Amino acid sequence: MTSTADHLDVQHTSPGHGDAFTRHLYTLRYSPRSGWHDGALQPMDHLSLHPATIGLHYGQVIFEGMKAFRQEDDALAIFRPWQNAARFRRSAARLAMPELPEELFLGGVEQVVAADQDELSHHPDHSLYIRPLMFGTDVNLMLRPSEEYLFLVLAFVAGGFFGDEVRPVAVQICRTQSRAMPDGTGDVKCAANYGPSFVAQRTAQEAGCQQVVWLDSTERRWVEEMGGMNLFFVRRRDHDVEVVTTPLTGTLLPGVTRDSLLRIATRLGHRVTERPVSVDEWRAGCATGEITEVFACGTAAVVTPVGSVRDTDGDWTVGDGGTGPVTRQLRQALVDLQHGRSADPDGWMHRVR
Structure with missing residues (x-):
């Protein structure tokens, strides 16, 4: 300090x-x-x-x-x-x-x-x-x-966690280490969770990525978090939009921003689902065009779009690599609420005089 x-x-x-x-x-x-x-x-x-x-x-x-x-x-x-x-x-x-x-x-x-x-x-x-x-x-x-x-x-x-402008980040899938394990401390916010993540984060940065994506520690197949942030996937089939995030299994931190976005997305009329998402589904969904957007969220990062993914099994781009409309809509709705520019129906803002 x-x-x-x-x-x-x-x-x-x-x-x-x-x-x-x-x-x-x-x-x-x-x-x-x-x-x-x-x-x-x-x-x-x-x-x-x-x-x-x-x-x-x-x-x-x-x-x-x-x-x-x-x-x-x-x-x-x-x-x-x-x-x-x-x-x-x-x-x-x-x-x-x-x-x-x-x-x-x-x-x-x-x-x-x-x-x-x-x-x-x-x-x-x-x-x-x-x-x-x-x-x-x-x-x-x-x-x-x-x-x-x-x-x-x-x-x-x-200011901004990734800089003053909201830009899509590149991420790297980590297949050699895990952030958390079942029955461990992944769902609480203790200092010991973070130091061990720095090696994988540094490896991702050396590969030209801003963040690392963590998989489950058992199968190394299921997407869990991005750095210290929760991840969301936007699936679009014709006019149907589904906002998907991984469930709280005990290894993920129950983010306040995550919970807020689930409620905001529902209010905005989106179909919201909490279910496991595998790396294979993520890659295939982007290839077919069904997964059009991916974003991470957290107190520091607010809502940050993911533009590209690096993986040992092959790299891919999310959508057109830019910030998608659902990501932009959810981020704006959250920021407007936090700054008092829109209604606060749930009484989330605690005023300090």
Whole structure:
């Protein structure tokens, strides 16, 4: 993390993604004796950790990602933070960590957003990315869960995850490694899920691709995720449009954006299906023209079209390689809702004054 002195100018045109930190940090501690205590908003600064901090050694680290958006009346609103709070509790339970109550989770997030809201410009493509984090803080190297924990909330001003323009990305199918396995931690958001994915991601980038596509760990046949994002397929037969995504089998992260797009697509009149999709079906569908669009979604990437695929069994193009109309429609509907430019029938936007 940066210190206050190293704070970046987050009002510039292209903040990028991940280092334009805002000026405040929220901290909250947990111990068996005191429960959750000492919640405080403070200036962004470095942490001081003992080398034997248990979370560093045994991976007791969980986090979330959500965004706040500038609204038409200049207020900020956070997109579906209750879903992130619920997933944070599930992640904590899976890693034998104390479950943080929703009101404490939201309280920390709200304090950071309220304190730093003026650092978000009115640029329509910018947002405030919020990162809640919790890790074990015991100074002890016994192989056991920590007893004490630190919960943090920090934020940065974000531009586009793949750049300032929405462009189709090239992806590479990974057939040698898996992101998650049955009964593992693929459906929770823990730090240990991400480090092992970097080798395959780097291999994909060396092959000229922006992202890696993960397959199931058993047969290496079924499409699961793209990087840390959920994948959607658009099948078109004459005038019938079907929006397909892989089901939540326990190895996929239940994305908040994924769930939102399923509901938005239904409202827009599309037929929505959750079912397994194999690499062979993906390739064949693009060859016959039945699969006309593929896109990934997530908090950081929003909705990102997939234009081409590289695979050891042969490469192929999705549709014409561009951004398809359904992808464009769903992305615009989501962004308009998040920025308060369209109705919010489900009450997804949590306003912060």
